[in-house]
Amino acid sequence: MPNLLVIGCVWPEPNSSAAGSRMLQLLEFFLAENYKITFVTTAARSKFAVDLEKMNIASEVIKMNHSSFDEMLKKIQPDLVLFDRFMTEEQFGWRVDETCPKAIKILDTEDLHFLRKTRTEAYKKNISAESLYFDVDITKREVASIYRCDLSLIISEVEMDLLQNEFNIPKTILHYLPFLLESISEGNKAELPRFSKRQNFISIGNFLHEPNWNAVLYLKEEIWPLIKQQLPASKLEIYGAYPSQKVWNLHNEKEGFLVKGRAENAPEVMQNAKVCLAPIQFGAGLKGKLIQAMQCGTPSVTTPIGAEGIAGELNWNGFITNDPKEFVEKAMQLYSEENVWLASVENGFRIINSRFNKNAFQQKFLERITDLFQNIDFYRQKNFIGKLLQHHQHRSTYFMAKFIEEKEKNNQVG
Missing domain, CATH: 3.40.50.2000 (Glycogen Phosphorylase B;)
Structure with missing residues (x-):
């Protein structure tokens, strides 16, 4: 039974947002494929979150910039790590690389945050969003996170096209995976x-x-x-x-x-x-x-x-x-x-x-994951930009995290 570690940005609330529904769909997919799942997040537990225990999913609140996460990684030894949005990859990706270098890393972008942010700014300033894409820091951060992962899940074809055509990101590290929904039958229609x-x-x-x-x-x-x-x-x-x-x-x-x-x-x-x-x-x-x-x-x-x-x-x-x-x-x-x-x-x-027929998309996603497990060294060698970004960004994140961790230790002693 393969081990999956999901690092959530927040607790999944399917009744509160589309992002919560998306996370629940992914969890259900991996459960159906007999993964042993652990869900962790730095966010406080939410009373509106789905009951993970009832789904037989272990869960835990974790600390940022703390070595206890490394100990948890050693205990779980995940075969696959799923990052919920690029911010969690920034915070914990380097720790996964150091402790579990063989683990497959998948980023679920939810939606492209840089696209959302630049469109918001463009709307307020009444200018074209395209003029902002390449200038804002969040774009650089999110694209770098995509490169550092073995695969990034993209929820919209429009966003797939944007990443490939405007940013020249290779399709080998992207995977189109929209919402995974049950088909609507004639019986379903009659009940509405x-x-x-x-x-x-x-x-x-x-x-x-x-x-x-x-x-x-x-x-x-x-x-x-x-x-x-x-x-x-x-x-x-x-x-x-x-x-x-x-x-x-x-x-x-x-x-x-x-x-x-x-x-x-x-x-x-x-x-x-x-x-x-x-x-x-x-x-x-x-x-x-x-x-x-x-x-x-x-x-x-x-x-x-x-x-x-x-x-x-x-x-x-x-x-x-x-x-x-x-x-x-x-x-x-x-x-x-x-x-x-x-x-x-x-x-x-x-x-x-x-x-949005979930059966078709789930099969393609499963084939992609299987291919990654079988050929991970090949794909990582091809993704040289990802290796480059890992080296430089993770070193800086490592030293910053260690500095914060030592500072907090000293504060507790004092």
């Missing part, structure tokens, strides 16, 4: 509420994620007043984990703008809504809320950024537009015209079954 049984618009998203807060504010100020004017009886329900006071302050019963906070059962509230609104202005990766809407038979109106990487060449389950007036028009059309609504629902089912 029909058009006549649904009511209200919905928006959902973790409020720790800036694009979600921005989208809700955009709805409040630009979109919803126009919809409410023409559909006075309609309501918009706003769901999302970790809402701050500024989010709650948007709640207005009279306007039909209802801030609900965390959804105890996100699929349930989604499948009872008639239309999902997601005017996302910036961000990266795949938008879990829109994929969940498709699974729940709920059409959506979103932006090109919101839809990015999801449908491929297939028709969207609703409409895609950056124009606020068209956004309002299409939202009302979906809400009022059952034939348009039904056609959009079917488009969503087609996207899920064609683009």
Whole structure:
């Protein structure tokens, strides 16, 4: 039974974010392949996290810049280490290299953080994100982390193209792995509420994620007043984990703008809504809320950024537009015209079954991992840039970590 060590950025919360769902999918994949899994993170335990013990996964809170992690590595002797986002590879990758040099290292990028950050800055400055890619430190850090790992999981085809075409990263160290979803059967479809049984618009998203807060504010100020004017009886329900006071302050019963906070059962509230609104202005990766809407038979109106990487060449389950007036028009059309609504629902089912079939992607991922185990020396020799970055970055990280560790020891003695 191979040993897998997962170093998480946070505890996996599948009901709070798409990142949490992604991590759960990966854990389930490795469990199905009979891996013995240990999940560790420096984050405080979360009451909203999935119960790893029930999944027969060992878990532990670890310290940063502390030799106790090295001792844990010696005890576990992982065959494979999965880093959850590039920051964990920066913090712990060199320790894995020193203690378990033969362990396969896989980075799950979740989405490209440099892409998310540069798009955010570009949106605020009203400039092109492409002009920022190569200048910000986070790009250099994330790309360096990709090179230092044996394989990096990329969740979107758009991000695969960006890394290969703009940054010339070899495909041998990249692997396209979107969300791993069950196909939607005719029986599944029949169980979902029909058009006549649904009511209200919905928006959902973790409020720790800036694009979600921005989208809700955009709805409040630009979109919803126009919809409410023409559909006075309609309501918009706003769901999302970790809402701050500024989010709650948007709640207005009279306007039909209802801030609900965390959804105890996100699929349930989604499948009872008639239309999902997601005017996302910036961000990266795949938008879990829109994929969940498709699974729940709920059409959506979103932006090109919101839809990015999801449908491929297939028709969207609703409409895609950056124009606020068209956004309002299409939202009302979906809400009022059952034939348009039904056609959009079917488009969503087609996207899920064609683009996210977990069986096909899991098999390809398994073949890639098997190939790595059998030919790791060959791949590492080919990845000379990765070896170069390992040497220089890990030396600097090593000395900084040792300095911090000794400083903390002295503070405790003092």
